[in-house]
Amino acid sequence: MKMAHGVVAIVLVGVCAVTRAADDADKLVPGDTLFAERCASCHEHAQGRVPDTAALRARPPEQILAALRSGVMRTQATGLSVFQMQGIAQYLTGREPGESPATVPEPNACAGPITAIQVRATDWNGWGADLVNSRFQPKPGIKPTDVPRLRLKWAYGYRGSFVYGQPTVIGGRVFTTSSTGRVYSLDARTGCTHWTYDGEASTRTAISISRLPAGAGARSAAYFGDDSSNVHAVDADTGRLLWKVRADPHPWARITGSPKVYRGVLYVGVSSFEIVVAADRHYPCCTFSGSVVALDVRDGHRLWQTKMLPPAQPTGLSDAGTQLSGPAGASVWGSPAVDERRQLLYVGTGNSYTDALALNANAIVALELKTGKIVWSHQITPEDNFNMACARPGACAPGERCDLAGKANCPKVVGPDVDFGAATILRTLAGGQQVLIASQKSGVVYGLDPAQKGAILWSRRVGVGSPLGGIEWGSGADLTTVFAPVGDTLVPPDQARPGLTAIDIATGAERWHLPAPIVACSWGAVGCLHGLQQAASVIPGVVFAGSLDGWLRAYDSGSGQLIWELDTAKSYSTVNGVAAEGGSLDLGGATFADGTMYLNSGYGRLVGHPGNVLLAFSVDGR
Numbered sequence: 150m151k152m153a154h155g156v157v158a159i160v161l162v163g164v165c166a167v168t169r170a171a172d173d174a175d176k177l178v179p180g181d182t183l184f185a186e187r188c189a190s191c192h193e194h195a196q197g198r199v200p201d202t203a204a205l206r207a208r209p210p211e212q213i214l215a216a217l218r219s220g221v222m223r224t225q226a227t228g229l230s231v232f233q234m235q236g237i238a239q240y241l242t243g244r245e246p247g248e249s250p251a252t253v254p255e256p257n258a259c260a261g262p263i264t265a266i267q268v269r270a271t272d273w274n275g276w277g278a279d280l281v282n283s284r285f286q287p288k289p290g291i292k293p294t295d296v297p298r299l300r301l302k303w304a305y306g307y308r309g310s311f312v313y314g315q316p317t318v319i320g321g322r323v324f325t326t327s328s329t330g331r332v333y334s335l336d337a338r339t340g341c342t343h344w345t346y347d348g349e350a351s352t353r354t355a356i357s358i359s360r361l362p363a364g365a366g367a368r369s370a371a372y373f374g375d376d377s378s379n380v381h382a383v384d385a386d387t388g389r390l391l392w393k394v395r396a397d398p399h400p401w402a403r404i405t406g407s408p409k410v411y412r413g414v415l416y417v418g419v420s421s422f423e424i425v426v427a428a429d430r431h432y433p434c435c436t437f438s439g440s441v442v443a444l445d446v447r448d449g450h451r452l453w454q455t456k457m458l459p460p461a462q463p464t465g466l467s468d469a470g471t472q473l474s475g476p477a478g479a480s481v482w483g484s485p486a487v488d489e490r491r492q493l494l495y496v497g498t499g500n501s502y503t504d505a506l507a508l509n510a511n512a513i514v515a516l517e518l519k520t521g522k523i524v525w526s527h528q529i530t531p532e533d534n535f536n537m538a539c540a541r542p543g544a545c546a547p548g549e550r551c552d553l554a555g556k557a558n559c560p561k562v563v564g565p566d567v568d569f570g571a572a573t574i575l576r577t578l579a580g581g582q583q584v585l586i587a588s589q590k591s592g593v594v595y596g597l598d599p600a601q602k603g604a605i606l607w608s609r610r611v612g613v614g615s616p617l618g619g620i621e622w623g624s625g626a627d628l629t630t631v632f633a634p635v636g637d638t639l640v641p642p643d644q645a646r647p648g649l650t651a652i653d654i655a656t657g658a659e660r661w662h663l664p665a666p667i668v669a670c671s672w673g674a675v676g677c678l679h680g681l682q683q684a685a686s687v688i689p690g691v692v693f694a695g696s697l698d699g700w701l702r703a704y705d706s707g708s709g710q711l712i713w714e715l716d717t718a719k720s721y722s723t724v725n726g727v728a729a730e731g732g733s734l735d736l737g738g739a740t741f742a743d744g745t746m747y748l749n750s751g752y753g754r755l756v757g758h759p760g761n762v763l764l765a766f767s768v769d770g771r
């Protein structure tokens with residue numbers, strides 16, 4: 150399960166016991182009554198990753214409403230009217246949810262005619278800036294000596310959102326997504342709004358931009374996925390919808406990893422909410438399989454889809470009398486990596502949800518680009534069986550062989566929940582040898598040999614590991630070194646090793662390790678965490694790492710010496726007039742193009758402190 154990629158998207162409001170009685174959707178029921186009926190049993194006795202009622206009260210009402218309408222709480226909200234959902238949000242937060250962003254245009258529209266976007270080699274496209282997910286920008290327009298002079302250039306406020314996709318910077322435009330479903334195209338220099346597009350579901354993938362073949366109806370397209378497993382293609386110049394397709398029909402499928410474009414084909418990994426809803430003892434668990442889908446960039450028609458697991462089969466009944474099935478799980482949380490030399494696609498997969506054999510779960514999988522055929526699969530952690538039924542009080546501890554009685558959907562053998570949620574990185578060394586780098590929530594980074602079916606060349610433990618990392622969202626790598634940020638969230642403080650580690654790609658030797666600094670959070674002690682769950686980003690000579698406490702730091706990539714640091718968790722005056730604050734740094738890290746660094750602050754989906762701002766930094770703020 151991916152906790153930010155995943156799962157836990159128990160995020161917002163956690164997993165509540167589902168009330169089975171039918172509701173009259175037209176009858177207004179006070180929010181306190183609805184909360185007591187549908188959610189209190191979990192949140193007032195919160196365990197593990199489930200936020201308690203006090204934590205929910207600190208969240209924006211729009212966040213609560215979004216979770217109930219289209220997010221992880223939509224099962225618990227079944228049968229409720231929007232007014233009733235608003236009542237729950239208002240009861241918890243004391244404030245009415247704000248207006249839907251779809252009805253509120255941004256006021257700072259760019260002046261002048263729309264010009265065609267040009268994709269350049271110096272841009273930051275999609276998740277990793279390249280086809281191999283390196284997160285390395287070789288020509289950022291910022292030298293190491295410039296970094297201490299970085300100053301805020303402009304700030305942009307997300308309207309009603311608390312989770313965002315990493316900024317993509319292409320041809321002088323910034324493209325980004327949000328949990329309200331609003332997608333933005335901004336001017337990279339000033340932050341004015343070129344266009345917005347409003348989807349119906351939360352989306353937090355990074356956007357991938359690609360030039361289209363002649364006759365496709367637009368010059369370039371912007372591709373992204375959402376929490377309902379829809380893949381969208383919009384005109385990159387205007388925001389006009391070109392096509393939208395459902396990547397997977399499973400009711401709990403979703404897309405968290407940025408799609409990858411290569412030679413006219415869009416490759417999309419599919420992940421799932423099912424690991425969350427399995428906490429409901431009446432839910433028939435489980436039937437989802439992670440997959441990769443290949444779509445034609447012009448019209449979205451499906452070229453192939455490869456499931457990571459065989460179809461689920463009935464395996465028995467739970468103690469609640471509900472049908473159990475398997476195998477299930479093996480979600481694909483991250484962006485695929487393209488191996489042009491071998492014409493292969495690499496993905497990492499998540500844990501298994503059941504006891505049924507799942508050979509491609511918690512594995513690195515290689516697929517043929519043309520056909521989707523699995524060429525090889527290397528399972529790193531067998532029997533990592535977990536779903537959120539195991540997070541309830543009295544459920545199985547990781548690694549424990551359980552008596553299923555009273556545990557409902559919790560597997561009999563429970564694993565540690567240490568997905569490969571981070572995107573795999575393919576690096577070519579000076580002598581031509583290639584190394585496939587896989588970072589796991591276990592706190593281990595692996596160097597695999599793509600020429601030998603993923604055989605392990607080296608492994609390096611950099612953290613203790615936990616369901617929230619270990620390495621949660623991703624490492625970054627220049628030509629010789631991989632930089633692994635460790636969160637170790639949920640690990641006892643006296644055991645955790647949050648920090649940043651530099652590893653030699655050729656040998657796996659540790660070059661340096663820096664513990665995460667412990668600083669006071671601007672918002673206070675509640676929820677003040679210091680792990681590095683955000684993906685690292687690299688430019689020549691410098692690695693950037695963001696922390697859950699809101700601090701962004703830049704280190705000399707050779708020595709690990711601190712070069713620059715900034716607390717982003719502040720209030721900002723924004724170019725679009727939306728009141729905005731920074732918060733935790735999580736999910737996608739900083740991106741770079743044309744002498745400017747772009748960063749989202751305020752990822753608040755699970756353990757982080759919410760905020761709603763996109764920041765642009767340049768040398769002296771010019």
